[in-house]
Amino acid sequence: MIPSRGPTIITVRPVNKSGGINCCCCKCCTCLNLQFLKNEPGLLKIVQVLLGSFCQSLALNYGMGYSNDMGASFQSFLTAVAWCIMTTSLLLFCYVISEKTYSLVRQSLFETVFNSVASFSYLSSCSWLGYVVYIFLKPKYLVTPYFQAYPAMSAAYMVGGLVGIVHGYDAYKCYRYYKGYR
Incomplete structure (x- = not known):
């Protein structure tokens, strides 16, 4: 016999109506949650x-x-970067437009899983790209004057590794929020 689980309770935290843009004498666009951009998840x-x-x-x-x-490593890197930017941009847009969305999505498992998978995708594709860049582009860099692809692609995979770490940190913070630790 499988024990039954009780109902899942989703808590909608109170919405702070302090959003918007301060103009000279009034507040415009109060539907915007610009305070989100000033806290850690927004940054x-x-x-x-x-x-x-x-x-x-x-x-x-x-x-x-x-x-x-560079072959499949380059395609893998571009794919990982593109889907992570797209999803993060969509989340950022939704969070700025609606504080309720931030409250509901952040406490769900979605953002924790997304950031974990994004971190893994960035770190794995960057490490593969780094290996391929070193093996195939560095020899060309050593013999060709003004060969810019090697330093640029080296910067791309190093910064990509940093973004992977940032996604991993965000996954950790999302998990803490999901568990209610804050």
């Missing part, structure tokens, strides 16, 4: 989007010409 999301975009821009600008040399 983590901004860092994830900015650093992820930096990695993607380096990879697209300097790595596309050598994608055949």
Whole structure:
């Protein structure tokens, strides 16, 4: 006999109506939750989007010409970066638009699992890309003057590793929030 579990209780925390933009004599766009951008989860999301975009821009600008040399590791890196930026941007947008969304999604298991998988994706694809860049692009860098792909792709996988660590830290914070520790 399987023991039955009680009902799942979702708590909607009180919404702080202090959002919006202060104009000279009134408050505009009170539907925006701009306070979110000033706390730790908001700053983590901004860092994830900015650093992820930096990695993607380096990879697209300097790595596309050598994608055949780097093979599947380059494609894996771009895929990991693209889906993480897209999901993080969507979460950031939803959190800024609605404080209730932040309260409900943050206390669910979704963000913990997303950040854990994003961290693993970044760290694994960056380590694979780092190996391939070292093996295939470094020899070209040593013999070709002004060869920019090697330093750019090296920066891309190193910053990508940093973004993976930031996602891992965010996963830890989300898990603590999920468990109610704050």
